[in-house]
Amino acid sequence: MLKLAGAALIVFACSSFGFYMANRFKLRSLQLRALRSLLNLLETEMIYTSTPLPVALEKIARHSVEPLDMLLLKTREELLKGDGVTAGEAWQKAVDDVKKLTCLDEEDLGILREFGVGLGGSEKSEQIKNLELTKELLKQQEWKAEQRRQQNERMWRTMGFLAGLAIVLIMI
Amino acid sequence: MAAFVFSKKTELALSSAKAELEKLKAEIVPILPAHLRRILDNLMPWQVEQVEEIRLREGRPLLLRLGNTEMPLKAEGIPAETLGEAYHVTKEDLQRALQLLSQSSIYALEEEMRNGYITIPGGHRVGFVGEAVLEQGKVKTLKNISSLNIRLAREVIGCADSVMPYLYDPKSGKPYHTLIISPPRCGKTTLLRDIVRQFSEGIAGAFHLAFNVGLVDERSEIAGCYLGRPQKNVGPRTDVLDGCPKAQGMVMLVRSMSPQIVATDEIGRLEDVAALEEMLNAGVAVITTVHGNNLNDLERRPILKNLITQDFFERYVLLGRTYGVGTIEAVLDARTKENLLAKPIPGNLKEGVAC
Numbered sequence: 001m002l003k004l005a006g007a008a009l010i011v012f013a014c015s016s017f018g019f020y021m022a023n024r025f026k027l028r029s030l031q032l033r034a035l036r037s038l039l040n041l042l043e044t045e046m047i048y049t050s051t052p053l054p055v056a057l058e059k060i061a062r063h064s065v066e067p068l069d070m071l072l073l074k075t076r077e078e079l080l081k082g083d084g085v086t087a088g089e090a091w092q093k094a095v096d097d098v099k100k101l102t103c104l105d106e107e108d109l110g111i112l113r114e115f116g117v118g119l120g121g122s123e124k125s126e127q128i129k130n131l132e133l134t135k136e137l138l139k140q141q142e143w144k145a146e147q148r149r150q151q152n153e154r155m156w157r158t159m160g161f162l163a164g165l166a167i168v169l170i171m172i
Numbered sequence: 173m174a175a176f177v178f179s180k181k182t183e184l185a186l187s188s189a190k191a192e193l194e195k196l197k198a199e200i201v202p203i204l205p206a207h208l209r210r211i212l213d214n215l216m217p218w219q220v221e222q223v224e225e226i227r228l229r230e231g232r233p234l235l236l237r238l239g240n241t242e243m244p245l246k247a248e249g250i251p252a253e254t255l256g257e258a259y260h261v262t263k264e265d266l267q268r269a270l271q272l273l274s275q276s277s278i279y280a281l282e283e284e285m286r287n288g289y290i291t292i293p294g295g296h297r298v299g300f301v302g303e304a305v306l307e308q309g310k311v312k313t314l315k316n317i318s319s320l321n322i323r324l325a326r327e328v329i330g331c332a333d334s335v336m337p338y339l340y341d342p343k344s345g346k347p348y349h350t351l352i353i354s355p356p357r358c359g360k361t362t363l364l365r366d367i368v369r370q371f372s373e374g375i376a377g378a379f380h381l382a383f384n385v386g387l388v389d390e391r392s393e394i395a396g397c398y399l400g401r402p403q404k405n406v407g408p409r410t411d412v413l414d415g416c417p418k419a420q421g422m423v424m425l426v427r428s429m430s431p432q433i434v435a436t437d438e439i440g441r442l443e444d445v446a447a448l449e450e451m452l453n454a455g456v457a458v459i460t461t462v463h464g465n466n467l468n469d470l471e472r473r474p475i476l477k478n479l480i481t482q483d484f485f486e487r488y489v490l491l492g493r494t495y496g497v498g499t500i501e502a503v504l505d506a507r508t509k510e511n512l513l514a515k516p517i518p519g520n521l522k523e524g525v526a527c
Binding site: 046047050051052053054079080082083084086087088090119120121122123124126127 | 201202204205206209267268271272274275276277278279280282285313315
């Protein structure tokens with residue numbers, strides 16, 4: 001009886017892990033898309049309404065999904081501390097602070113860090129270039145993420161369950 | 173007993189001066205790059221009091237302007253003996269300072285870039301120059317900013333105390349049309365600010381001598397507005413039209429806020445004079461300033477000549493530096509050209525107040 005319970009637990013744990021991994025692929029896609037729409041909002045605030053960055057970040061954070069709003073709020077917080085930090089540095093620090101909470105991979109994070117370099121530090125035409133470039137790069141990442149999701153999502157789901165079964169069989 | 177009271181008073185004065193310095197530092201420090209933040213720390217309090225300008229020029233020495241002297245600084249804030257020893261400001265420093273003072277929103281500074289200055293919290297002004305980007309022959313924006321000039325704004329509450337009695341009719345209580353004539357850097361903006369404040373609060377706190385004042389602050393110097401809100405004390409009955417061209421602003425104020433007094437700084441253009449004449453017809457008292465050493469100077473300037481010969485104003489206040497910055501050299505009755513002061517009044521402005 002105890003054996004059976006143990007076996008069930010192993011299968012359950014392994015398939016949960018499989019589902020978790022599968023879900024990460026899906027979430028990465030979603031987060032990349034959310035990032036792009038976030039940048040669109042940021043562009044509107046910066047270019048068309050000339051909103052100062054801290055105000056713009058707070059505004060957009062209200063419309064953003066879970067881990068990404070933290071990215072914006074942390075940047076804002078760092079910026080307003082008055083420690084002599086520029087928006088670029090604040091953004092890059094925030095990226096590193098929240099990366100554990102997101103499903104983004106190193107490549108995605110690299111694009112975000114790169115975006116931080118020019119953030120807020122130049123006039124509008126330069127800012128537009130930076131925003132457009134980042135959006136384009138994120139779009140490519142989104143496409144890649146979608147591909148990988150299609151390849152891996154089902155595999156992880158079934159593999160988790162099967163691996164659990166295999167372990168049980170070996171142990172029995 | 174008297175001695176005790178005296179010492180208590182000095183102590184109070186000292187602690188309030190100290191608090192003011194702390195406030196000043198708290199306003200200036202956030203816009204400086206981290207490694208330059210200590211530049212005010214190593215100065216004596218009386219030196220900090222005198223700091224007028226902090227100059228950052230790319231590739232050139234870091235300079236402080238104190239009253240009539242200059243002080244090159246090392247990065248740690250220690251005064252340098254020669255210019256060569258001083259800290260040389262880098263492009264990175266300027267870029268960073270610009271980002272810090274705009275809260276990293278340089279893209280939002282279009283208007284300020286065109287004008288070449290920005291007002292920061294506390295009413296201090298930062299001017300900048302660089303490479304002008306033209307559009308149809310007009311300056312569209314500046315890029316590659318190469319010099320920053322941080323001008324510290326100070327208010328001296330009460331510096332108009334000695335002239336106030338001459339600026340209104342003691343019988344009817346009606347304020348006179350007043351022109352403050354002053355060479356640059358003699359404290360005319362500071363004086364104007366305090367006159368505005370006193371009229372607004374009521375002279376000597378008297379309600380019947382309190383007026384609604386409309387202030388057109390074209391260069392954000394008088395009230396030092398940040399996001400539209402005055403950072404300097406300009407009185408409870410003062411409406412500030414910030415960043416608005418003077419001539420247009422005066423007319424707007426009369427229509428919208430029904431002021432009894434309109435105040436503005438540095439008149440000199442043709443349209444300013446036309447607007448002043450309109451104020452006269454609207455029955456509004458005007459207090460304004462102009463660059464010049466004396467009345468004769470103004471009569472030589474074609475645009476201002478009429479104002480003088482037609483006796484538009486009722487009082488002229490002449491500033492100078494006979495007894496230091498802010499010395500009130502004379503208060504003239506415009507009709508008789510008679511000096512109402514027995515002798516010049518030394519300014520109680522501290523040395524080093526920017527105009």
